Amino acid sequence: MTVRPWSPTSVRPRAAVAQLPAYVPGARTSGGDQHKLSSNENPFAPLDSVREAVAAAAGQLNRYPDMFAGELVEALAARHGVGPESVVAGCGSVAVLGHVLQAFCEPGGQVVSAWRSFEAYPILVGLQGAEHVRVPVDAEGRHDLPGMAEAVTPTTDAVIVCSPNNPTGPAVHHEELATLLGSVPESVPVVLDEAYLEFVRDPAVADGDRLLAEHPNLVLLRTFSKAYGLAALRVGYAVAHPEIAQAVRTSSTPFGVNHLAQVAALASLEAERELAARVDEVVAERGRLVTGLRAQGWTVPDPQGNFVWLGLGGRTLDLARDAAEHGVLVRPFAGEGMRISVGTPEATEAVLELTRAWKAVDALH
Numbered sequence: 001m002t003v004r005p006w007s008p009t010s011v012r013p014r015a016a017v018a019q020l021p022a023y024v025p026g027a028r029t030s031g032g033d034q035h036k037l038s039s040n041e042n043p044f045a046p047l048d049s050v051r052e053a054v055a056a057a058a059g060q061l062n063r064y065p066d067m068f069a070g071e072l073v074e075a076l077a078a079r080h081g082v083g084p085e086s087v088v089a090g091c092g093s094v095a096v097l098g099h100v101l102q103a104f105c106e107p108g109g110q111v112v113s114a115w116r117s118f119e120a121y122p123i124l125v126g127l128q129g130a131e132h133v134r135v136p137v138d139a140e141g142r143h144d145l146p147g148m149a150e151a152v153t154p155t156t157d158a159v160i161v162c163s164p165n166n167p168t169g170p171a172v173h174h175e176e177l178a179t180l181l182g183s184v185p186e187s188v189p190v191v192l193d194e195a196y197l198e199f200v201r202d203p204a205v206a207d208g209d210r211l212l213a214e215h216p217n218l219v220l221l222r223t224f225s226k227a228y229g230l231a232a233l234r235v236g237y238a239v240a241h242p243e244i245a246q247a248v249r250t251s252s253t254p255f256g257v258n259h260l261a262q263v264a265a266l267a268s269l270e271a272e273r274e275l276a277a278r279v280d281e282v283v284a285e286r287g288r289l290v291t292g293l294r295a296q297g298w299t300v301p302d303p304q305g306n307f308v309w310l311g312l313g314g315r316t317l318d319l320a321r322d323a324a325e326h327g328v329l330v331r332p333f334a335g336e337g338m339r340i341s342v343g344t345p346e347a348t349e350a351v352l353e354l355t356r357a358w359k360a361v362d363a364l365h
């Protein structure tokens with residue numbers, strides 16, 4: 001079939017959209033026996049109980065889903081010790097964050113976050129026509145929370161804290177976040193993006209639920225994509241003060257959580273013990289990976305998510321290419337470093353083999 005040629009269009013996107021960087025998704029496998037360590041996915045296939053629930057729900061594909069995912073929202077609310085009016089589910093936590101910003105950011109306003117952090121932040125902030133104020137993470141890849149507090153001005157419409165931080169790894173500590181919340185005006189929402197919380201083993205990690213009880217401007221963001229292994233189905237949620245949650249709900253895409261996602265998320269909550277055991281395995285594998293890397297002489301910031309960070313600077317893209325040629329797909333950030341997701345024991349071996357070879361080349365120079 002021939003493809004119709006287009007003549008140029010004079011339709012122009014808003015300036016805020018035209019200037020946005022494109023989201024770079026993690027590299028996808030081209031089949032074969034590649035290790036896909038580029039998207040911080042859960043390496044385990046879905047549980048049978050979850051698959052069966054999804055398969056059974058496929059019989060209702062002709063019906064719209066429950067618009068606000070009522071059953072799921074109630075189950076989540078009970079877990080967080082809040083009423084269902086405080087929980088808003090959406091098409092992945094990235095969409096929920098977009099709805100939060102849509103609800104609270106004025107064009108020309110500012111949103112403060114750490115940087116480098118999750119690459120969706122500049123896009124979501126930019127889409128609102130807001131300015132993204134980036135406070136550099138420190139040498140250990142940690143948020144500079146005092147620096148972020150100082151960056152808050154009367155035009156700040158939101159603050160985003162990513163714990164553990166994607167892609168550098170460390171978790172934000174309870175006391176430092178409490179201090180930040182004590183200094184940010186109560187009228188400014190502070191979003192705590194806890195996409196990887198289940199993998200955290202740092203005992204000092206911020207307890208979002210406890211902080212939410214004390215700071216009604218806190219918004220917790222969670223996802224079923226990582227620890228629960230449902231990345232393909234797209235379901236995440238926010239927990240917040242009911243009035244904040246209502247504004248986020250109003251900004252949300254109608255029917256944003258599809259029926260299969262709702263069913264799978266509910267089935268996953270019922271299988272939490274099995275899923276937690278898998279998370280423990282990923283955490284153990286993370287331990288093997290980071291111990292191996294440090295033994296080879298690499299400096300690795302404290303990894304509290306299901307990924308590790310190698311600050312490779314100007315060599316990043318070359319080494320990512322080399323990794324891909326050896327069947328290991330990673331997520332490079334040009335000129336900065338490489339994020340490597342934790343996968344199977346075989347994937348850990350493949351990574352350590354590569355990094356050993358890179359160190360050996362270093363030693364020759």
Ligand SMILES: Cc1ncc(COP(=O)(O)O)c(C=O)c1O
Nearest residue numbers: 092093094118166195223225236
């Ligand atoms: C920090 C952070 N927040 C949110 C998300 C998005 O999760 P979801 O799949 O729920 O949209 C990711 C995904 O990589 C992430 O790294």
